[in-house]
Amino acid sequence: MSDLRLSLIALALLPFVAACGDDDDPAGAGDSFSASLSGAEEVPPVTTTATGTATFDIVGDQINYTVNVTGLTNAVVSHIHIAPDGENGPVRLNLCGTGDPVPACSTAPSGVLATGTNGTTVGTPAITFDELVEAMRSGNAYVNVHTDNGTPPPNTGAGDMASGEIRGQIVAD
Numbered sequence: 001m002s003d004l005r006l007s008l009i010a011l012a013l014l015p016f017v018a019a020c021g022d023d024d025d026p027a028g029a030g031d032s033f034s035a036s037l038s039g040a041e042e043v044p045p046v047t048t049t050a051t052g053t054a055t056f057d058i059v060g061d062q063i064n065y066t067v068n069v070t071g072l073t074n075a076v077v078s079h080i081h082i083a084p085d086g087e088n089g090p091v092r093l094n095l096c097g098t099g100d101p102v103p104a105c106s107t108a109p110s111g112v113l114a115t116g117t118n119g120t121t122v123g124t125p126a127i128t129f130d131e132l133v134e135a136m137r138s139g140n141a142y143v144n145v146h147t148d149n150g151t152p153p154p155n156t157g158a159g160d161m162a163s164g165e166i167r168g169q170i171v172a173d
Contacts, residue, residue: 031058033136035143035168037069039158042144042167043088048072048158050166052113054095054143056136061129067095067114067143072166073159074147075105078114081142082127082135085169092127092135094120095143105145113145141170 037052039045050072057064067078077097083089096105096114106113121127127135135141144164148154154162 030137030172032056032173033058033170034173035170037067037143037145037166037168039166041142041169042161042164043086046158046161046165048161048165050158052145052166052168054168054170056170058133062117063093063119063129063132064117065095065115065119066112067145068111069113069145069166070110072113072145072147073109074149075107075113076146076148076162078105078143078145080119080132080136080170081144082132082140083142084140085142089140089142090123092121092123092132092141093118094122097146136170137172139169139171143168143170 033056035054037054039048039050050069052067052069052072054065054067069075078095079091080093080095081089082092094102095116096103098120102120103114103116121132144167146163147159147161147165149160154160158165
């Protein structure tokens with residue numbers, strides 16, 4: 001095939017290639033994510049009737065998030081952890097309940113538990129925004145909601161699961 005013909009084909013395909021996004025751009029294609037939260041997703045599983053959903057939208061270098069719950073009591077914190085499905089991993093982004101600048105989790109048993117932009121990254125070494133987005137895109141991140149009834153010992157059942165009561169793997173929408 002002639003160089004001219006190859007050049008014309010490349011020019012014709014340019015708009016399609018540009019529409020696909022840049023794989024090196026963490027805020028490119030695949031900017032909406034969600035997670036379905038349940039006790040069955042915890043490792044090990046937790047018996048609870050509580051459920052929830054979480055949504056995430058990446059806009060530039062910001063993550064907008066909302067965590068909704070149904071039938072959950074004593075929520076104290078919610079985070080994004082980094083690990084594949086079926087494994088526990090370290091906390092990497094606080095969503096609620098960890099203090100300034102992250103707001104407290106709602107105390108309502110149903111409705112919006114947490115909503116905000118970004119949250120607070122944690123961990124040693126700290127995770128970068130790009131690393132967090134890549135973990136979300138590759139299915140290696142999950143949302144966890146922890147509960148505590150304030151009476152020792154912890155982890156006695158629904159409403160008292162400091163290790164996490166409902167969890168869901170983050171997937172691209």
